[in-house]
Amino acid sequence: MLEIDGLGVRYGATSVIEDLTWTVGTSGSVLTALLGPSGCGKSTLIRAVAGLEPISGGRIRFDGTDLAGVPAHRRDFGVVFQDGQLFGGRTVSSNIAYGLKMRRWSRPAIRERVDEMLELVRLPGYAERRVEELSGGEAQRVALARALAPRPRLLLLDEPLAALDRLLRERLAFEITEIVRAADTPTIMVTHDHTEAALMADTISVMRAGALVQTEAPELLWLCPADEWTARFLGVTTVLDAEVADGRAVTTLGETTVEAPDGHVRLGLRPESVRATRAGDQSSDGVVVGVADLPAGRRVRVTADVGDVEAVTSDAVAMGEHVLLNLVPERVAVIGR
Numbered sequence: 190m191l192e193i194d195g196l197g198v199r200y201g202a203t204s205v206i207e208d209l210t211w212t213v214g215t216s217g218s219v220l221t222a223l224l225g226p227s228g229c230g231k232s233t234l235i236r237a238v239a240g241l242e243p244i245s246g247g248r249i250r251f252d253g254t255d256l257a258g259v260p261a262h263r264r265d266f267g268v269v270f271q272d273g274q275l276f277g278g279r280t281v282s283s284n285i286a287y288g289l290k291m292r293r294w295s296r297p298a299i300r301e302r303v304d305e306m307l308e309l310v311r312l313p314g315y316a317e318r319r320v321e322e323l324s325g326g327e328a329q330r331v332a333l334a335r336a337l338a339p340r341p342r343l344l345l346l347d348e349p350l351a352a353l354d355r356l357l358r359e360r361l362a363f364e365i366t367e368i369v370r371a372a373d374t375p376t377i378m379v380t381h382d383h384t385e386a387a388l389m390a391d392t393i394s395v396m397r398a399g400a401l402v403q404t405e406a407p408e409l410l411w412l413c414p415a416d417e418w419t420a421r422f423l424g425v426t427t428v429l430d431a432e433v434a435d436g437r438a439v440t441t442l443g444e445t446t447v448e449a450p451d452g453h454v455r456l457g458l459r460p461e462s463v464r465a466t467r468a469g470d471q472s473s474d475g476v477v478v479g480v481a482d483l484p485a486g487r488r489v490r491v492t493a494d495v496g497d498v499e500a501v502t503s504d505a506v507a508m509g510e511h512v513l514l515n516l517v518p519e520r521v522a523v524i525g526r
């Protein structure tokens with residue numbers, strides 16, 4: 190288990206991480222996503238954990254041992270960066286064997302482990318390929334095999350899919366998840382993409398400006414973001430005030446059931462939290478000012494009393510049409526609950 194307490198990291202006079210506290214690997218969680226916008230300090234945090242960045246304050250402990258003074262190569266952590274950083278001019282097997290040679294594994298043991306790793310990352314037969322001959326996705330799988338080969342205590346993945354195209358990214362996201370679960374290696378994966386985080390992780394930690402704002406299982410994170418910034422970062426497009434009584438919230442967009450105590454709450458709406466239907470002769474909730482046909486269905490932007498609201502629809506509504514808006518209770522987030 191990784192325990193970070195009051196961590197500080199600075200670059201010169203600039204403090205990038207300040208008083209950060211984070212526990213990773215509790216309650217059976219294998220894959221934790223570190224999710225945050227560009228520049229918030231995710232890579233810096235990962236590098237500090239790996240021992241690649243000096244810390245200016247606080248403590249990092251792993252399984253109870255303080256890592257202060259433990260150099261990167263003695264932490265037994267595996268690291269994969271965005272571009273894999275394979276050793277050029279060498280073969281795949283020589284890359285995977287690197288950490289094992291450093292640890293003085295015997296030749297037969299190395300050969301066996303390299304084969305095992307190639308099997309695990311689904312590249313059997315690739316041992317003698319030169320790394321320059323690999324596609325981006327293959328190179329990242331070799332980087333993963335190299336990181337996992339010495340059986341690290343913790344695997345750190347810093348945007349391992351960022352350089353790949355969308356299709357490959359989704360496929361590899363599933364593969365990496367299966368691989369680290371099969372290896373049963375606690376893993377932290379940096380990403381700024383919340384879909385990627387949800388595809389892969391069983392726990393998501395949200396980071397903002399050098400601090401962590403929330404750590405939660407994905408399904409709870411979408412439903413209960415800690416604050417408005419987190420809600421909007423996670424895709425909420427409209428925030429509504431509401432009054433709750435007996436599990437029912439009354440809003441300017443109608444009523445919905447919520448799991449919240451009586452009193453004032455703020456609700457976060459994503460497009461899929463609101464369903465638009467043709468108003469016909471009824472008095473409408475708003476006018477359609479934008480239409481987009483997405484793979485998941487039609488999305489509309491509606492000008493309503495509360496401002497512009499994004500909604501989903503299965504009606505063939507067109508620009509300028511009047512619509513009714515209804516909340517979809519199971520898709521409505523309660524902010525700061």
Ligand SMILES: Nc1ncnc2c1ncn2[C@@H]1O[C@H](COP(=O)(O)OP(=O)(O)OP(=O)(O)O)[C@@H](O)[C@H]1O
Nearest residue numbers: 200201205225226227228229230231232233234381
């Ligand atoms: N070596 C460095 N020297 C000075 N400043 C740095 C250095 N590395 C990063 N920074 C700054 O520290 C801040 C955090 O950077 P970091 O790379 O940790 O963010 P990030 O959340 O990983 O961003 P991204 O998602 O864009 O990779 C940024 O403002 C960045 O410009």
